[in-house]
Amino acid sequence: MRIGLLGTGPWAQMVHAPALSGHAETDFAGVWGRRTAAAKELAERHGCLAYDDVDALLADVDAVAVALPPHVQADLAVRAARAGRHLLLDKPLAATVAEGRAVAEAAREAQVASVVFFTTRFQREPAAWITEQADRDDWFTARAQWLGAVFTGDSPFAASPWRREKGALWDVGPHALSVLLPVLGDVRRVTAAAHGPGDTVHVVLDHVGGASSTLTLSLTAPPAAAGATVELRGEAGVSVLPEAAEDAVTAFGRAVDALISAARGGRPHPCDAGFGLRVTEILAAAEALLTREAG
Incomplete structure (x- = not known):
């Protein structure tokens, strides 16, 4: 090719x-x-x-x-x-x-x-975990934290104009959704969204499978607090997204x-682009709630 x-x-x-x-x-x-x-x-x-x-x-x-x-x-x-x-x-x-x-x-x-x-989705260990968890249909709730230090640490993306404008919701929010959607199913409704410190946002999602999830997203976290965590809870207990060994x-x-x-x-x-569109639709719905909350 x-x-x-x-x-x-x-x-x-x-x-x-x-x-x-x-x-x-x-x-x-x-x-x-x-x-x-x-x-x-x-x-x-x-x-x-x-x-x-x-x-x-x-x-x-x-x-x-x-x-x-x-x-x-x-x-x-x-x-x-x-x-x-x-x-x-x-x-x-x-x-x-x-x-x-x-x-x-x-x-x-x-x-x-x-x-x-x-x-x-393209790192071996996380991708295998996502596939394994998606085979279960008894998840009760999930918690995703995607905390970056793009604007508070030494990041090559700190000068990115679009990240300054759109913030964590649009930059790291897609990562969180790419993990949650195949496991919990599509989002039926964005039920709540609120601002936190800096560009931090908190989002609550209602999934078609009956589970709910919460997202905490930031590009302004203290460098020592940066990192990504996804935790699922259901009838089988607790399962956590493994760290990737691949770059x-x-x-x-x-x-x-x-x-x-x-x-x-x-x-x-x-x-594919259709999945990318669905992620964009969810982000836009959350952004609309955040705009309403700020106004």
């Missing part, structure tokens, strides 16, 4: 480009970015071409991987899908439900494969595997 990379920021440099250049079943064809100099530097580092025209890159590849802010990603994903290119997207899929729906519809209409990179580059390589498999077999991946 010839694949191009859209984006040149920290995530593209740290994860996407190394995974694509080291993958045995991909030809890392080139890089396009909103900053031409950054695209040239990243392409030179990985031995591929730098493109200053995104349509020229799309003409040369079978698929694109996107490492861009959600509103930029959504527009380019639609463009790529309409050009017949498979999509390896980042979370969140889009910044609004309308944008997310446009991506999902474009992928479906063009019959291209899509995978959204929810990191935890994000390895997980992204597995997402590339998933895209190749979906493209070859035509069977949608569980983390």
Whole structure:
């Protein structure tokens, strides 16, 4: 699969480009970015071409991987899908439900494969745990805490404008939902949402399977308090999401595997653009409650 990379920021440099250049079943064809100099530097580092025209890159590849802010990603994903290119997207899929729906519809209409990179879903130990817990239907409640120190520690993402604007709900909220939804089922209703310190938010969800869950999400946690925990409680007792032994580059390589498999077999991946849209809808519902609470 010839694949191009859209984006040149920290995530593209740290994860996407190394995974694509080291993958045995991909030809890392080139890089396009909103900053031409950054695209040239990243392409030179990985031995591929730098493109200053995104349509020229799309003409040369079978698929694109996107490492861009959600509103930029959504527009380019639609463009790529309409050009017949498979999509390896980042979370969140889009910044609004309308944008997310446009991506999902474009992928479906063009019959291209899509995978959204929810990191935890592509790390071996957490993914196996999610599959095991999803086989049970007696969960009573769940608690997910996804606490980052992006704005309080030494993070390469601290200057990210979209994270400053959208906060933890949209940045780490997708990770929490990507774990809870396959285990507890779809969200029937966002029952409550409230602000905490900094950009911290608390969200309560009612799931179709009858369980409820609570999310605590933050990018402004004290560095010593940062980390992710998911705890399930039910008739069998308590089960906790295991820590991943694999890094994000390895997980992204597995997402590339998933895209190749979906493209070859035509069977949608569980983390496709449709799933990304559903996560976006839940985030938007929580955001609406938070806006109402603040007003």
